Amino acid sequence: MSSAISPLAPTEITDMPAVAGVKFATAAAGIRYKGRTDVLLAILDRGTTVAGVFTQSKCPSAPVEWCRAKLKSGKARALVVNSGNANAFTGKTGRQATALTAALAAKAAGCSPNEVFLASTGVIGEPLDATKFDGVLATLAETAAPGDWMSAAKAIMTTDTFPKLATATVKLGKANVTINGMAKGAGMIMPDMATMLSFVFTDAPISASALQSLLRDGVEDTFNAVTIDGDTSTSDTLLAFATGHAAASGAPKISRAGDPRLKAFTKALHTVLADLSEQVARDGEGARKLIEIIVEGAVSKKSARKIAMSVANSPLVKTAIAGEDANWGRVVMAVGKAGEPANRDKLSISFNGIRVAKSGARDPSYNEQEVSAAMKNPKIQIRIGLGLGKGRDRVLTCDLTKEYIAINADYRS
Template sequence: MSSSVSPLAPKTVPDMPVIAGVRLATAEAGIRYKNRTDVLLAVMDKGTAVAGVFTKSKCPSAPVEWCRAKLKGGKARALVVNSGNANAFTGKTGRSSTALTAKIAAKAVGCSESEIFLASTGVIGEPLDATKFDGVLGRLAETAEPGDYLAAAKAIMTTDTFPKVATATVKLGKAKVTINGMAKGAGMIAPDMATMLSFVFTDAPIAPAALQALLKSGVEDTFNAVTIDGDTSTSDTLLAFATGAAAEHGAPKISRASDPRLKAFVKAFNQVLANLAEQVARDGEGARKLVEITVEGAKTKASARKIAMSIANSPLVKTAIAGEDANWGRVVMAVGKAGEPADRDKLSISFNGIRVARSGARDPDYDEAQVSEAMKAPEIAIKVSLGLGKGRDRVMTCDLTKEYVAINGDYRS
């Protein structure tokens, strides 16, 4: 863990309500770290629906392969997350580790192994000694309680500088339902790659297929619209669990994502995802600025996304922002290299509301001193107007600082 908290960390942490049907417990299993929790067990009541989205990496970690396979059953009884070792690129040993972890967890919780979901984050390429979970998971299953989500979020941290939680309460039918989420960031754990993990829990009674559809649609403008350095972990995992306990006080059972009664729920669910995703950007390694990039006037939303991502992943744009430089020339460069329809002579660019370029040239009216002052803010909004169509999209990133290089370029220990 980093010693100092990101200056972009949220100023307040929400009170996290209990979710009926979910119990949590954490422990120090000594996977890699000393004197901190590194295992989370979440135990869910019978009948809990599960959905998941994972890294698109062609070289996924063993736990990702495990979850993908078990997702077909649609039901979950427990989630086991460890930090310190990602169990990635560990060959056949990795598969044995996940199988053993699931076996231990299934015994501890009293369920089938196919109802166990797993995530690991930390060093990659080192075998994960799953025997360390023996005993630990049994104790955790016995002591699990309805809930300290903040403690859970802390147990899954690697180089995160703050725990990430979000919550929302919303009506489903006439019943109040709750959505709690936690995430760990795309931080690095020396000497190897860590990952983005996020887990969302709700007491809403939503069937697995509907939950999967909600999740898939929800990530599109949240987690998939955040980039730190353009690199993709082999372990990225987002799981959603719906215990259905709210049915007891009248929440309607939902079997289709298109059910109109879900409208408010979907909005709240997406807000939780968006909140967590933004916290990940706020905790990017070495980040000193949160950057929001909006592209409008593109041919399509997909085209706007590609251009926004090209800007967000450009080292030249990101270093300029670190230097508090409203360098629109580099934004033009990034628009141009995206390969999407763009007409230089129709391009307008603004930083924090100040237009610096329009119609393919520098805006003659812009005041350098005013822009320089605006660039000192911790949050920078770049808006690019292409003037071609109605496609619009927005992505979040952070700046690229010397600290990023220091964090990621330190000698292997």
């Protein structure tokens, strides 16, 4: 965890309301960090449904495999998250660690281990000593209380420089329902059907299958449209929990994602996921610039996404932005290498609304001083026009600085 807060961090602390049926407690279990909390326990009321999406890495962590297996029941009573150790690439000992952690949490929460969900983040390849949770989880279960979202978000941080929280309140039937979310992630970020670690909680009465559909759709243009360095983690986990408590206030019980009464809720969920994913981009390791890449005129949305990601993951583009250099030549390079349909002579490129390239050449009205001034902004928008079709997409990333190298060169040592 870095000591200096990202200059792109939100300027205001989000006021997070309580979600009925959710309680938190955190502790310092000494997993890796000294002098800070590194374990979070969430206790969920009976009847809570759960949905999840996970990394598509072929080398997933033990907690990811645990959650995938337990997700089939659609029921959850507890969530345990630790930072400092990813429990990934840890073989049989990793699976034993998840089983022990779940057993300890189940005993503390008074539920079955099959209703316990797990997530770990930190160093890959080092065994997780789950015996450190013995006694700690029991104490956390006794002290768990609603409301302290900030402490919960801080406990799951690794190289993050600030906790990431988002909330929305929306009408469902006659009741107001709350959607709260937290996330962690600053490096090894290019999600693939999931996010780094993120947890969403709502008091809406939604079935597990409906929640699963909403979540799967919701990540596509939020977390899956963010990249820091092009590396997909072994541990990416996004879990959503619905306690159903709002039913007592008049919220209808929802059994399918296509229910028209879910329209406002679906939009609010997307807003929360989008907020969290942008905060991840703002906290990219060593980041000084938030970069928004918009690709228009592609042959399809899928093609636009691939081109946008090619630009977003280019070290040459990202270092140019870090140096406040509107180097459109590097953008052209990244478009050309994406393997998607593109016509050099139809290409146009803009930085922060200033067109620098048009019809395959430098824009005739290009002004170096004007563009240089625009590149000093903390947010840089790169807009790419392909002129081939109606496909459009948008992704977020950040610049690549010397600090990113320093953070990752020293991460294990």
